[in-house]
Amino acid sequence: MNALRVSWLFFKLGVLNELQYRVNFFVSLFQAAIALVTGLVVLALVYSHTEELNGWSQPELLCVLGIQILMGGIIRTSIQPNMTRLIEDVHDGKLDYALTKPEDSQMLVSVREVRIWQVVDVFSGLVVLGVGLSRISTSVGPDDAAAFAVALLLGAVLIYCFWLFIATVAFWVVNMWHAVELFDGVFQTGRWPVGIYPPWLRVGVTFLVPIAFAVTVPAEALTSRLDWETLLFAFVFAFALFAATRWFWGFGLRRYSGASA
Amino acid sequence: MSVVPEVAPVREAGRFRSMVDLYVTTARTAVSQQFQYRTANYFYMFGMVAEPVIYLVVWTTIADQQGGSVNGLTAGYFAAYYIVWTLVRNMNIVFGAPFWEHRIREGDLNRDLLRPVLPLHYDIAYFAGWKVVVIVLWIPLAIALSFLFDPALSPNAQQVAAFAIAIWGAYLIRTMFQEALGMLCFWTTRGAAIFDLWMTLELLLSGRLVPLPLMPDWVQEISRFLPFQWAFYFPIETLVGDYSNAELVRGLLAQLLWILIGLAIFRVAWRFAIRKYSAVGG
Numbered sequence: 168m169n170a171l172r173v174s175w176l177f178f179k180l181g182v183l184n185e186l187q188y189r190v191n192f193f194v195s196l197f198q199a200a201i202a203l204v205t206g207l208v209v210l211a212l213v214y215s216h217t218e219e220l221n222g223w224s225q226p227e228l229l230c231v232l233g234i235q236i237l238m239g240g241i242i243r244t245s246i247q248p249n250m251t252r253l254i255e256d257v258h259d260g261k262l263d264y265a266l267t268k269p270e271d272s273q274m275l276v277s278v279r280e281v282r283i284w285q286v287v288d289v290f291s292g293l294v295v296l297g298v299g300l301s302r303i304s305t306s307v308g309p310d311d312a313a314a315f316a317v318a319l320l321l322g323a324v325l326i327y328c329f330w331l332f333i334a335t336v337a338f339w340v341v342n343m344w345h346a347v348e349l350f351d352g353v354f355q356t357g358r359w360p361v362g363i364y365p366p367w368l369r370v371g372v373t374f375l376v377p378i379a380f381a382v383t384v385p386a387e388a389l390t391s392r393l394d395w396e397t398l399l400f401a402f403v404f405a406f407a408l409f410a411a412t413r414w415f416w417g418f419g420l421r422r423y424s425g426a427s428a
Numbered sequence: 429m430s431v432v433p434e435v436a437p438v439r440e441a442g443r444f445r446s447m448v449d450l451y452v453t454t455a456r457t458a459v460s461q462q463f464q465y466r467t468a469n470y471f472y473m474f475g476m477v478a479e480p481v482i483y484l485v486v487w488t489t490i491a492d493q494q495g496g497s498v499n500g501l502t503a504g505y506f507a508a509y510y511i512v513w514t515l516v517r518n519m520n521i522v523f524g525a526p527f528w529e530h531r532i533r534e535g536d537l538n539r540d541l542l543r544p545v546l547p548l549h550y551d552i553a554y555f556a557g558w559k560v561v562v563i564v565l566w567i568p569l570a571i572a573l574s575f576l577f578d579p580a581l582s583p584n585a586q587q588v589a590a591f592a593i594a595i596w597g598a599y600l601i602r603t604m605f606q607e608a609l610g611m612l613c614f615w616t617t618r619g620a621a622i623f624d625l626w627m628t629l630e631l632l633l634s635g636r637l638v639p640l641p642l643m644p645d646w647v648q649e650i651s652r653f654l655p656f657q658w659a660f661y662f663p664i665e666t667l668v669g670d671y672s673n674a675e676l677v678r679g680l681l682a683q684l685l686w687i688l689i690g691l692a693i694f695r696v697a698w699r700f701a702i703r704k705y706s707a708v709g710g
Contacts (some may be wrong), residue, residue, distance in 0.1 A: 190618065197621045201628050208632060216498050216642065217490045342465055345472040352475030356482055363489050367576075368481070 181281030213284035219289040228300030239293025246420030314388040339421040357382035458557025480510040504580025523551035530611030590676040594663035597683035604690025611697035635661025
């Protein structure tokens with residue numbers, strides 16, 4: 168309970184801090200627009216050469232694109248800024264400031280930063296998703312919508328675990344500046360349904376990096392392709408990965424000896 | 429009143445030699461520095477390889493669905509194109525425009541300005557040295573990708589030679605235009621939006637997204653008059669495509685032309701920018 172209160176406080180503080188820089192909103196808006204146009208151009212290009220891609224029609228892939236942008240927004244608002252700060256703090260020895268506080272260290276390092284203007288991507292993703300859905304003939308029932316919400320939440324948890332895993336590696340490999348590029352690169356695989364990838368890569372983006380659960384599974388929920396087993400499996404996997412990451416965080420922390428902060 | 433110390437003018441020959449010396453030393457420093465950060469460099473490469481692999485998979489899927497080829501381009505061609513892509517992309521990483529913001533904000537520029545030669549020379553030399561490390565690290569990656577995707581690649585000797593030059597041409601073209609674009613940072617602290625726009629144009633018009641023949645005709649027409657494809661599509665095609673010797677030479681000359689145009693733009697922009705500059709910190 169206390170953890171929730173602390174998170175909420177950090178969230179409010181972060182938002183207030185960001186609200187000072189209003190021009191950043193327009194920069195975010197502009198960048199979101201560019202990203203969106205690029206995504207649409209790529210889709211148009213692909214579908215100018217084919218009718219469907221591995222069984223997915225253009226409006227369906229529009230939904231996948233929308234969910235990928237939306238998830239990207241969630242990641243850049245709250246997950247990524249915390250993880251990059253964690254990596255920097257390990258590098259500079261400033262993690263001591265977080266560790267000496269009486270709260271749970273994993274929770275603290277996960278809530279310290281908020282980039283509220285990146286929320287623009289969440290809305291832009293929702294708009295794309297809406298347009299995509301309106302062009303699909305099959306309607307979305309309440310159970311589909313519920314499955315979508317659950318799948319999206321589980322996807323976010325899985326991405327968080329994966330990011331924390333990478334960031335924890337910083338305890339051994341101190342130079343992790345490229346972690347963001349690594350993650351962004353791999354996250355782009357989410358723009359396409361995992362089914363199109365060759366088997367070795369499909370396993371990679373499903374289990375090594377849980378992009379498939381973060382984007383394809385929610386998209387499957389909305390396009391009536393999802394079965395309950397997959398959703399249940401996502402739930403079990405999220406739980407297992409969370410436990411594993413928590414153990415790994417503790418393990419990494421024991422290696423951290425601090426520096427002259 | 430300040431005293432201007434008497435400096436003996438350096439003779440032309442000596443100047444040239446010391447310039448070469450500067451380049452070699454800076455490049456060597458970069459090689460030894462970057463080899464220390466092998467792991468970090470590899471992390472970066474792995475993240476980067478995801479992009480061409482995605483394009484490759486998408487276009488291979490389409491080619492397979494349509495009985496083996498899209499617009500006459502086969503799966504084997506796509507594999508070759510996007511594997512060579514990874515090297516050309518690596519050559520394309522230069523002292524980018526956004527770094528100028530950092531250089532100005534942190535006051536690094538003050539130190540650079542005290543040196544007797546333009547910061548441009550250091551950037552070219554340093555990143556050129558880094559490229560050597562990148563190429564060495566790239567080789568195992570290329571072999572692995574070749575096993576996974578089965579590229580159709582059979583260049584002749586002239587093509588290999590032209591490719592070896594063209595990747596450095598690509599490096600210089602992109603360096604010039606990124607440095608010139610970086611001059612915007614002297615006027616605004618929000619260059620990021622413009623750099624993003626530039627990157628997007630580059631993505632679409634350079635051949636980074638797809639081989640240019642897959643683009644609509646009017647896009648190909650536009651890109652003919654822009655520098656982008658000479659830093660991307662052309663170097664890849666020297667190795668993967670079937671250019672004649674004359675076309676190879678003409679392409680390399682076009683690269684040279686774009687390097688000079690980029691350099692000219694940079695010099696003009698630099699002259700105005702440096703007048704605008706006032707130091708912060710250092």
